Amino acid sequence: MMLKLKIKLLTALLLGVTIVNAQTGSYKFKRNITGVNAVWHKMILPNDLYKKANAGFDDFRIFGINGKDTVEVPYLLKQRADQVSTHDITFKQLNQSSGKDGYYYTFQAPGNNTINQINLAFKQENFDWKVKLEGSNDNQTWFSILKDYRILSIKNNVTDYQFTKLSFQDAKYQYFRIAIKSPTQPDLLEAKISKTDTIKGTYQDVKYQSFNLKNDVSSKETVIDVVLSGPVPLSFLKLNAQSDFDFYRPFKIEYATDSFKTDKGIQYNYANLYVGTISSLEKPEFNFTNTIASRLKITIQNNDNKPLRLSGLELKGNIYEIIARFDQPKSEYALYYGNEKATAPLYEIEKFESKIPIDLTSVNIGEEQKNSAYSIKTEKPLFENKAWLWVLMALIIVLLGWFSFKMLRN
Incomplete structure (x- = not known):
């Protein structure tokens, strides 16, 4: 009797683990969420999270585990930009x-x-x-x-x-x-x-590691390469530009989307963040869509004019905030991400945002961990498998032998 009870408990435990893994096993990383003591909470995404998350954050999921029960927590992802x-x-x-x-x-x-x-x-x-x-x-x-x-x-x-x-x-x-x-x-x-x-939205200052300026005489341009400390949200740039006379110069702000190796070193592909004019008539402050970036290139077209005196810049970005509904506050919650095949979730709370309380208490998102339940295996291409190569070679030899025998007999 005791043996049967132990077998049942073990079976239930293994079944619970299997269900939990089935829901969370496709995500490479997790961060524990602590401080949940109510139904509604908010949490600010830490900067070091953006390195591993998918573009657009479609892979974000919040799961709560209570014994063998796993619940998915509905949430809204908000960026606190100016309205x-x-x-x-x-x-x-x-x-x-x-x-x-x-x-x-x-x-x-x-x-x-x-x-x-x-x-x-x-x-x-x-x-x-x-x-x-x-x-x-x-x-x-x-x-x-x-x-x-x-x-x-x-x-x-x-x-x-x-x-x-x-x-x-x-x-x-x-x-x-x-x-x-x-x-x-x-x-x-x-x-x-x-x-x-x-x-006014909620901004955070963004620090940069390097600011490299080059005045290209042949192209009549000033190019500034800015390297940030890592991928962070960016939506505001102020360029400290001076001249002895009034000026207006076409310019653009670009951010690196990816990189590739060449004989001349690592090169970058860029996409536009902002295209406009920097002028002595207007404040050199520029707002654009909040974008995750780690490297910028600023190009100012001087034409036949003397380059501007540029003495640095200021960068800011709107913070990303998650508003979530925790239906079972006693569960253990974590934020999961790192699934390249994930699509954006559809939660009903998006249609009832006006009913969410205004004053929400914050909970903490912990340090990044590798998800122990991650179970997706990378399969090797078929022709990297030696067994298949031997089978293919044997098949080719048999076919060649058969065609040779047929030709000799004729």
Whole structure:
């Protein structure tokens, strides 16, 4: 009787292990999750995790093990980027006039509206003008909002650059007046007045290991190679650029997607992160889609101009955060990853995100471990198997012998 009971317990234990391995065995790595004491929690992904995870994090799974029971934990992966919303303000143009200080355009909005941005569009393609912006509540007394604000447009065979956006602190008036100092009358095609609100995301500073700058005279370019400490999220770059004169230079930011060996050493393939213009009129700050990167290449097109003085850069990235629902807080939980064939999971909580509590406590993601349950074996190609090679050779010899015998008999 006792022997039968032991056999049953052993069978149940082996069956439980088999079920657990079946669910977790296709993932190479795991990290224990500690501190689970409620249903909903959040956790921040550590930087050293990005080296082994799949692009897009499709292989992320959270499993909870309680004895022989294994449950998959539904989660949402969020990146805390800036949330920018723009609301256009309805307005009408009252008049257009000129005076000794330039050309005036007056606009009226229904009610007192708060605005912080005006986008202008002109028929002219090449200009360099100074702008003054004022606000009034009675169309009589005017208050200064912007003074000697520069707008610029340059279009030729080399450059197509415009800076015609007026940005300022929140201003609440019923009337707005734009004065443009120009030797000829501007042909204003459109003016979009709007209010832009930004909810700041959560950023972390990104350190770089090396910053190598090269001014290539033959290609008339400045190329900067930046090596980071490892793969990390990246979404913001500020380039410290100075010059004795105003400048506007086409430039692009690229990140390395992979590498390959050549006679000249290791070379890299790159993909674009950002393409635009670095200018003395705008802050040299650039935002782009949060991307996992370990190496950057920044290329500035100087044309026939003197290279800019570049004294380093600042990098930031939005953190990735997991929001998960732990239905069995007493289970032992771990984050599994490292499955190249995995596809992104589909969880219902994505459709009910509004019902997730706002204030969530954080749990910890531990150090990386090799998953002992990982059971995928790499099969060798058929022709690397010596047995198959001997069989193939014997078959060829038999066929050659048969054809030779047939020819001799004929």
